[in-house]
Amino acid sequence: MNLRKYINIYTKFLHTSLACELEYKTNILIDLITAILSLIGSIFLLSIFFQNNNTIGGWEFEQALIIQGIYTILNGITNTWFNPNLTEIVKHIREGTLDFVLLKPIDSQFFISLKKITPSGFLEIILGIFLLLYCIKINQININLIFLTLCLITIICSICILYSLWFFISTTTIWFVKTWNATEVLRSFLYIGRFPLNSFSFSLRIFFSVVIPIAFITTIPSEVFLGLSQFWKILLEVIVAMVFLISSRKFWLFALKFYSSASS
Amino acid sequence: MISNLIKRKIFTLLKVQYSNMLEYRVEIALWAISGIIPFFMLNIWTNNNLNEYINISNVMLSRYFLCAFFVRQFSVVWVVFSFEEDSLMGKVSPYLIQPLNPFFRYFAQHLAEQLTRFPFALLIATFFFIFNPESIWIPNFGVLLLSVISTFLSFLIQFLIQSIVACLCFWTEKASSIERLLFIPTLFLSGLLAPVVSFPEYVKSWIYLTPFPYLIDFPANLLSGNATNISRGFSMQILWILLLFPLFKKIWSNGTKKYTAMGS
Numbered sequence: 471m472n473l474r475k476y477i478n479i480y481t482k483f484l485h486t487s488l489a490c491e492l493e494y495k496t497n498i499l500i501d502l503i504t505a506i507l508s509l510i511g512s513i514f515l516l517s518i519f520f521q522n523n524n525t526i527g528g529w530e531f532e533q534a535l536i537i538q539g540i541y542t543i544l545n546g547i548t549n550t551w552f553n554p555n556l557t558e559i560v561k562h563i564r565e566g567t568l569d570f571v572l573l574k575p576i577d578s579q580f581f582i583s584l585k586k587i588t589p590s591g592f593l594e595i596i597l598g599i600f601l602l603l604y605c606i607k608i609n610q611i612n613i614n615l616i617f618l619t620l621c622l623i624t625i626i627c628s629i630c631i632l633y634s635l636w637f638f639i640s641t642t643t644i645w646f647v648k649t650w651n652a653t654e655v656l657r658s659f660l661y662i663g664r665f666p667l668n669s670f671s672f673s674l675r676i677f678f679s680v681v682i683p684i685a686f687i688t689t690i691p692s693e694v695f696l697g698l699s700q701f702w703k704i705l706l707e708v709i710v711a712m713v714f715l716i717s718s719r720k721f722w723l724f725a726l727k728f729y730s731s732a733s734s
Numbered sequence: 735m736i737s738n739l740i741k742r743k744i745f746t747l748l749k750v751q752y753s754n755m756l757e758y759r760v761e762i763a764l765w766a767i768s769g770i771i772p773f774f775m776l777n778i779w780t781n782n783n784l785n786e787y788i789n790i791s792n793v794m795l796s797r798y799f800l801c802a803f804f805v806r807q808f809s810v811v812w813v814v815f816s817f818e819e820d821s822l823m824g825k826v827s828p829y830l831i832q833p834l835n836p837f838f839r840y841f842a843q844h845l846a847e848q849l850t851r852f853p854f855a856l857l858i859a860t861f862f863f864i865f866n867p868e869s870i871w872i873p874n875f876g877v878l879l880l881s882v883i884s885t886f887l888s889f890l891i892q893f894l895i896q897s898i899v900a901c902l903c904f905w906t907e908k909a910s911s912i913e914r915l916l917f918i919p920t921l922f923l924s925g926l927l928a929p930v931v932s933f934p935e936y937v938k939s940w941i942y943l944t945p946f947p948y949l950i951d952f953p954a955n956l957l958s959g960n961a962t963n964i965s966r967g968f969s970m971q972i973l974w975i976l977l978l979f980p981l982f983k984k985i986w987s988n989g990t991k992k993y994t995a996m997g998s
Contacts (some may be wrong), residue, residue: 511921522787
């Protein structure tokens with residue numbers, strides 16, 4: 471693997487896709503408003519849950535806002551990178567253009583996962599970070615180096631898990647051809663990540679930590695933020711993230727063996 | 735003679751679109767699954783006893799969310815996405831020559847899709863009843879009829895709003911981002927995630943003047959047997975349709991004058 475080559479190619483990707491997206495300037499403005507409204511909406515929903523209750527699943531309103539912040543950041547990342555790229559896999563496979571990707575002398579997973587970028591997702595990431603900063607203030611969290619590294623590690627792990635989930639689902643397109651909506655199903659499940667896992671019933675909690683690891687994606691990083699998380703949970707998250715990344719990679723290479731181009 | 739012709743047109747359109755939709759059963763099943771968010775919300779509500787404060791029993795609330803799921807299933811509209819693709823690809827041009835407004839075609843597509851969806855929605859409801867046997871109920875025929883009508887009216891409102899947005903394609907090419915913007919208030923204010931009765935007073939004071947509560951909250955309350963103002967609900971739905979329809983006609987006639995096929 472030639473790292474410099476890949477960095478070089480990635481800057482080219484950035485350049486072309488930004489140029490492409492900036493064609494539609496009003497679109498970006500509308501997307502910004504959408505992101506802000508969406509955050510206001512979910513805080514509004516949270517405030518409905520808390521209007522007569524002090525805690526939900528052991529979380530106070532100020533603490534639940536942290537989950538909201540982390541969800542917003544992750545959603546921004548999904549909208550910036552995962553959504554535009556991984557929905558493209560479906561198109562590649564349907565139209566047979568995956569051939570051109572496979573013939574290129576670079577890693578196909580790299581090409582497919584990072585080709586495009588949607589800049590309007592950046593605002594969501596920024597909004598999420600602001601919300602988190604506000605949460606740090608109202609929850610009186612003192613920041614030190616250990617805290618920061620732990621937060622960063624868990625959030626990076628969440629991003630890895632999220633990416634692997636998206637990539638898994640998109641890879642199944644090689645067999646089913648039309649899994650456009652499978653990502654939509656994943657999206658609706660991920661929606662649950664806006665709320666603390668403890669607010670669900672026991673069976674759903676099991677489902678959301680074992681089958682679809684939403685617990686790992688938002689709840690554990692939020693616990694780390696509050697300094698509530700035990701060390702083994704963080705370790706577990708790192709292991710889960712590694713397992714997900716490696717198996718999604720293996721799965722892609724396995725799936726490619728079954729790829730037979732379009733109309734052949 | 736004329737009515738016979740219209741009847742034949744509509745019947746043929748529906749038949750063609752239904753067989754078209756049946757081709758993509760799995761896709762539609764996945765769409766149906768992606769609509770299960772109301773059930774997760776129900777889980778948060780009942781698991782934290784939040785419904786005690788709004789005086790709705792567990793059973794009534796679970797019926798409400800089940801009905802919200804159903805109403806949503808049969809009022810999902812995606813015309814703007816189809817229209818955007820068709821107009822970018824230049825497929826609208828042949829449609830415009832035909833002696834039939836292209837929106838009839840999309841309308842038939844939606845109806846056909848709902849028909850295909852129906853068995854999947856029933857299946858999901860059956861699972862719901864297996865897990866919550868106490869919430870089984872049979873609405874009487876009059877209520878059922880009224881709620882089917884109100885669901886259809888809700889579908890019509892959303893179809894009109896989205897068609898108006900779709901017509902903006904004539905000016906901006908990418909109208910789907912406007913639709914995503916409009917989807918946010920629809921999501922949070924329509925009662926899909928929380929019944930409108932639970933909203934704080936400062937929202938309740940104006941929300942009944944907007945179309946949102948009549949999209950899901952009103953039909954769902956009607957069907958599930960929760961308290962709702964039937965006459966106000968229907969009159970507001972009809973009022974909104976009467977307001978939106980002329981707007982759609984206006985924007986359609988202006989838009990088609992503006993239309994230039996791609997590459998001209």
